Amino acid sequence: MKQLWCGALALLMTPAILATEMPLNMTEGVTDISSRVYHLHMTILYICCAIGLVVFGIMFYSMIYHRKSKGAVAANFHESTKVEILWTIIPFVILIGMAIPATTTLIAMEDTNDAALTIKVTGSQWKWHYSYFDQGVEFYSLLSTPRDQIEGDAPKGEYYLLEVDRPLVVPIGRKVRFLVTSDDVIHSWWVPAFAIKKDANPGFINETWTHIDKPGIYRGQCAELCGKDHGFMPIVVEALPEAEFEAWLASQQQQASLDVLEAEASLAVTLEIEELMLQGEQVYLTYCAACHQPNGMGLPGAFPAMKDSPIVTGDISAHLEMVINGKPGTAMQAFNKQLTPQEIAAVVTYERNAWGNDTGDIIQAIDVNQHGQ
Amino acid sequence: MNTLTQENQVSMDGSLQDDHNHDDGHHAPPSGIMRWLLTTNHKDIGTLYLWFSFIMFLTGGLMAMVIRAELFQPGLQLVDPNFFNQMTTVHGLVMVFGAVMPAFTGLANWMIPMMIGAPDMALPRMNNWSFWILPFAFIILLSSLFMEGGGPNFGWTFYAPLSTEYSPDSTALFVFSIHIMGISSIMGAINVIVTVINMRAPGMTWMKLPLFAWTWLITAFLLIAVMPVLAGAVTMVLTDKYFGTSFFEAAGGGDPVMFQHIFWFFGHPEVYIMILPSFGIMSAIIPTFSRKKLFGYSSMVYATASIAILSFLVWAHHMFTTGMPVFAELFFMYCTMLISVPTGVKIFNWVATMWKGSLTFETPMLFAISFLVLFTIGGFSGLMLAITPADFQYHDTYFVVAHFHYVLVTGAIFTIMAAVYYWIPKWTGHMYNERLGKLHFWCSVISVNILFFPMHFLGLAGMPRRIPDYAIQFADVNQIVSIGGFAFGLSQLIFLVVVIKCIRGGEKAPAKPWEGAEGLEWEIPSPAPYHSFTTPPVIK
Numbered sequence: 001m002k003q004l005w006c007g008a009l010a011l012l013m014t015p016a017i018l019a020t021e022m023p024l025n026m027t028e029g030v031t032d033i034s035s036r037v038y039h040l041h042m043t044i045l046y047i048c049c050a051i052g053l054v055v056f057g058i059m060f061y062s063m064i065y066h067r068k069s070k071g072a073v074a075a076n077f078h079e080s081t082k083v084e085i086l087w088t089i090i091p092f093v094i095l096i097g098m099a100i101p102a103t104t105t106l107i108a109m110e111d112t113n114d115a116a117l118t119i120k121v122t123g124s125q126w127k128w129h130y131s132y133f134d135q136g137v138e139f140y141s142l143l144s145t146p147r148d149q150i151e152g153d154a155p156k157g158e159y160y161l162l163e164v165d166r167p168l169v170v171p172i173g174r175k176v177r178f179l180v181t182s183d184d185v186i187h188s189w190w191v192p193a194f195a196i197k198k199d200a201n202p203g204f205i206n207e208t209w210t211h212i213d214k215p216g217i218y219r220g221q222c223a224e225l226c227g228k229d230h231g232f233m234p235i236v237v238e239a240l241p242e243a244e245f246e247a248w249l250a251s252q253q254q255q256a257s258l259d260v261l262e263a264e265a266s267l268a269v270t271l272e273i274e275e276l277m278l279q280g281e282q283v284y285l286t287y288c289a290a291c292h293q294p295n296g297m298g299l300p301g302a303f304p305a306m307k308d309s310p311i312v313t314g315d316i317s318a319h320l321e322m323v324i325n326g327k328p329g330t331a332m333q334a335f336n337k338q339l340t341p342q343e344i345a346a347v348v349t350y351e352r353n354a355w356g357n358d359t360g361d362i363i364q365a366i367d368v369n370q371h372g373q
Numbered sequence: 374m375n376t377l378t379q380e381n382q383v384s385m386d387g388s389l390q391d392d393h394n395h396d397d398g399h400h401a402p403p404s405g406i407m408r409w410l411l412t413t414n415h416k417d418i419g420t421l422y423l424w425f426s427f428i429m430f431l432t433g434g435l436m437a438m439v440i441r442a443e444l445f446q447p448g449l450q451l452v453d454p455n456f457f458n459q460m461t462t463v464h465g466l467v468m469v470f471g472a473v474m475p476a477f478t479g480l481a482n483w484m485i486p487m488m489i490g491a492p493d494m495a496l497p498r499m500n501n502w503s504f505w506i507l508p509f510a511f512i513i514l515l516s517s518l519f520m521e522g523g524g525p526n527f528g529w530t531f532y533a534p535l536s537t538e539y540s541p542d543s544t545a546l547f548v549f550s551i552h553i554m555g556i557s558s559i560m561g562a563i564n565v566i567v568t569v570i571n572m573r574a575p576g577m578t579w580m581k582l583p584l585f586a587w588t589w590l591i592t593a594f595l596l597i598a599v600m601p602v603l604a605g606a607v608t609m610v611l612t613d614k615y616f617g618t619s620f621f622e623a624a625g626g627g628d629p630v631m632f633q634h635i636f637w638f639f640g641h642p643e644v645y646i647m648i649l650p651s652f653g654i655m656s657a658i659i660p661t662f663s664r665k666k667l668f669g670y671s672s673m674v675y676a677t678a679s680i681a682i683l684s685f686l687v688w689a690h691h692m693f694t695t696g697m698p699v700f701a702e703l704f705f706m707y708c709t710m711l712i713s714v715p716t717g718v719k720i721f722n723w724v725a726t727m728w729k730g731s732l733t734f735e736t737p738m739l740f741a742i743s744f745l746v747l748f749t750i751g752g753f754s755g756l757m758l759a760i761t762p763a764d765f766q767y768h769d770t771y772f773v774v775a776h777f778h779y780v781l782v783t784g785a786i787f788t789i790m791a792a793v794y795y796w797i798p799k800w801t802g803h804m805y806n807e808r809l810g811k812l813h814f815w816c817s818v819i820s821v822n823i824l825f826f827p828m829h830f831l832g833l834a835g836m837p838r839r840i841p842d843y844a845i846q847f848a849d850v851n852q853i854v855s856i857g858g859f860a861f862g863l864s865q866l867i868f869l870v871v872v873i874k875c876i877r878g879g880e881k882a883p884a885k886p887w888e889g890a891e892g893l894e895w896e897i898p899s900p901a902p903y904h905s906f907t908t909p910p911v912i913k
Contacts, residue, residue, distance in 0.1 A: 040762055044757050044760055055720060056746060067734075074663065074889075088717075150448055196765070199695045206695075226535065
């Protein structure tokens with residue numbers, strides 16, 4: 001049947017499709033659950049194909065042999081309670097046959113007990129944040145595909161739009177529980193290889209879990225429309241063997257403490273404007289340009305322009321307040337969670353001096369740290 | 374089946390028309406634009422609805438062309454993501470509320486009085502009003518696209534808080550236009566209910582009512598039940614955004630998932646609103662061109678009613694990933710699967726009607742047969758989507774896009790086209806050009822499958838819906854889909870040509886142009902007189 005399905009498709013489409021690597025069916029995935037879901041999908045598909053074959057077969061037989069041009073004379077039968085009952089009961093029985101495996105699979109999928117590791121997944125416009133419970137490790141995960149690839153100025157890479165700066169790393173062979181939530185609008189965390197798709201609802205926490213069998217890199221995307229860059233917030237999960245995962249976790253914990261030290265050290269450093277501008281541009285392009293645009297012009301009516309903005313060219317502390325704590329009720333996020341004081345200082349300096357703003361203001365990490373104190 | 378009795382009976386709308394005069398039972402309508410603005414005649418209003426629907430079909434289609442052009446290849450080429458989201462949103466709204474629903478109301482206006490032996494709809498002035506507020510609703514909606522910040526960009530499902538806190542300034546216009554569309558639909562529905570209940574010809578008992586009138590009657594009850602729910606949802610969006618309420622805002626004690634429950638409590642019956650009248654049309658066309666009685670009339674009526682009742686019990690199957698308790702997921706899965714039983718009964722009945730008939734394949738029948746096959750495919754993917762564990766993989770992917778376009782385009786829209794071809798001789802008094810009609814059919818049916826069938830594979834391979842750009846593995850299939858889309862869009866221009874040619878002239882149509890047709894509408898001459906039945910026929 002599968003061959004028939006693919007064969008029909010090959011006939012239907014141009015040969016171009018055969019040259020690509022796109023699978024034409026749901027993939028089996030790398031967990032027990034995803035494989036059960038795949039087989040459920042195939043079972044229902046086969047049943048539907050079989051019913052279709054019978055129904056369409058009868059219909060086409062009728063169209064070929066009972067046509068007026070072949071001299072067919074209409075019979076005069078109608079209304080048969082027996083037949084009506086029969087074709088009500090048979091589908092009902094088939095449905096029960098479908099419902100049983102679906103129910104057992106669903107109950108297994110929703111059992112989040114006895115997880116070895118819990119990771120909080122938080123969506124926000126347009127990035128994911130991962131926090132390992134009780135491990136002191138957390139980080140943001142952003143799209144890493146360069147802008148010029150998206151705009152067609154550079155050839156697109158193999159994992160175009162499916163690559164991030166820091167993938168989520170999980171162990172194989174252990175039950176990993178995910179707590180999914182959101183900071184702003186509804187997102188949906190979807191990794192097809194695990195058969196997980198869970199909505200990230202602001203103010204509420206959803207639970208899901210996986211138990212991966214094979215090490216590897218698995219890719220997914222946000223599945224719920226979440227605004228302008230909904231198509232640009234991929235998910236990359238790296239599944240490592242137990243020991244490698246532990247080593248990775250330890251290195252992250254070490255790095256986290258180093259980061260704290262570095263952030264403290266940066267408070268004592270005074271940077272030149274050139275350095276701040278250079279770093280600031282990088283930060284701006286990664287975190288700010290999606291809304292405010294690389295040229296600082298924003299999108300009128302949706303996202304305000306940075307160029308000649310009263311906030312960016314006005315009082316420094318109002319500008320810092322906006323970047324550090326965001327503006328509630330809008331898409332402007334609080335960036336103190338995402339950026340170090342050093343990075344905030346650089347990006348604020350950049351915004352105040354780029355695109356002809358030329359305020360000449362220089363902000364240092366210490367200014368950011370002192371803001372609001 | 375019936376005779377036109379010559380009893381001296383006052384026409385039903387006589388007391389409602391100011392310029393009423395007995396001039397062979399016909400009114401001379403005012404001429405020019407005022408005829409259309411002031412008309413209370415069911416045929417004029419039906420015509421207005423149908424033309425409006427066709428204009429909206431082309432408008433929404435144009436937006437689909439923008440979407441398919443952007444998705445022709447990976448990368449951002451033509452539009453920015455924000456505008457792309459506006460296109461997907463307004464395409465959906467225009468097609469649902471502007472194209473499909475008014476087309477059915479137009480068909481109801483034209484056909485129900487003729488089918489039940491009435492002179493007009495029961496409430497002609499409300500009929501005028503329910504049509505004429507519609508263009509204004511869409512002017513408001515479409516003009517919001519030109520505002521600073523753009524039009525609605527949160528999907529036609531407008532999930533909060535994307536549609537509240539994070540939505541563009543034009544959201545108030547969106548809310549207002551939805552309100553107007555809802556009022557129009559409710560008025561149309563009231564009119565159908567009152568007409569079918571009160572104005573059936575003597576002897577037309579419930580179980581003699583043509584199925585198109587039956588399915589529309591049930592649809593009208595669905596409309597009255599759920600349109601106020603939609604009005605409530607948009608009003609809460611309005612107050613959340615502008616007046617500081619927190620219906621859908623967790624920080625204020627609300628719940629964004631509650632929005633989805635309310636929306637889909639409207640939304641799921643809404644999809645049956647868009648398909649039940651199709652079932653009625655099918656039940657007229659298939660027996661006609663099979664020259665054989667519909668196999669099971671009464672089971673069709675009961676199946677329609679069962680679908681309507683079940684449609685209120687399945688809304689959360691759109692929300693399996695929102696994190697419902699297992700019990701709720703199971704309940705909605707079972708109820709959803711159950712809907713395939715009465716739907717199957719309908720399909721089997723149509724096939725049984727064709728069995729041992731004497732079939733011919735004029736354009737209405739071609740569209741009807743393609744409906745039968747393609748809507749069933751949409752039904753199969755619907756059954757697959759009902760299976761909750763599998764739905765986690767299908768949800769919000771192109772698989773869903775494929776599914777609902779199969780049921781709405783090759784389902785609802787194909788039957789609307791079938792209906793136009795079937796009844797246009799009655800409307801214009803001319804036969805349409807059969808060769809052009811067939812050309813339209815074959816272009817449509819081939820291109821629509823190139824357009825929507827590969828979308829199943831895109832979804833299964835992991836392409837989410839509502840994205841303006843995609844991973845390169847999806848490039849080739851998207852290109853095929855886009856080509857299908859352009860071809861389908863262009864094919865509809867043939868339809869326009871056929872309709873205009875048929876209005877202007879063509880072979881004279883007899884009162885009953887189809888050999889196997891049954892029903893009161895074929896008892897009156899073609900074109901139908903301005904008032905269908907001034908004296909009610911008696912049904913034996």
